[in-house]
Amino acid sequence: MALRLDNVGIVVEDLAAAIEFFRELGLELEGRAMVEGEWAGRVTGLGDQRVEIAMMRTPDGHGRLELSRFLAPRVVADHRNAPVNALGYLRVMFAVDDIDETLARLRKHGAQLVSDDVVQFEDAYRLCYVRGPEGLLLGLAQEL
Structure with missing residues (x-):
């Protein structure tokens, strides 16, 4: 049984711009980090990876967005301009x-x-x- 929704992940190219946008919306930056190494690649299935992340928290402390900028491997698909009726995660x-x-x-x-x-x-x-x-x-x- 799930206990809670922990976070939603969003992949971006410009991490600094995304952080500022979500700050303007009212989210707070919890922290930034580089995620890399064998353990990280085992979780995602991407193997050797380097990802710069920023965790943003809603003011009530319950919701989080994990913003990720992939350095390696490079991004392979782009769903940013998909219409609202596209399959997969919407918004x-x-x-x-x-x-x-x-x-x-x-x-x-x-x-x-x-x-x-x-x-x-x-x-x-x-x-x-x-x-x-x-x-x-x-x-x-x-x-x-």
């Missing part, structure tokens, strides 16, 4: 306190709405998808 959804203010801050880091506007679902939520750095797909939800 990460964040609850925000003020969706308009959050969008204004994230736009300074290149975020763009996927559709033309923020949508309201009944009297419960305002929602949107945005493309962040490197085309990463994120969801934002403001509870009303």
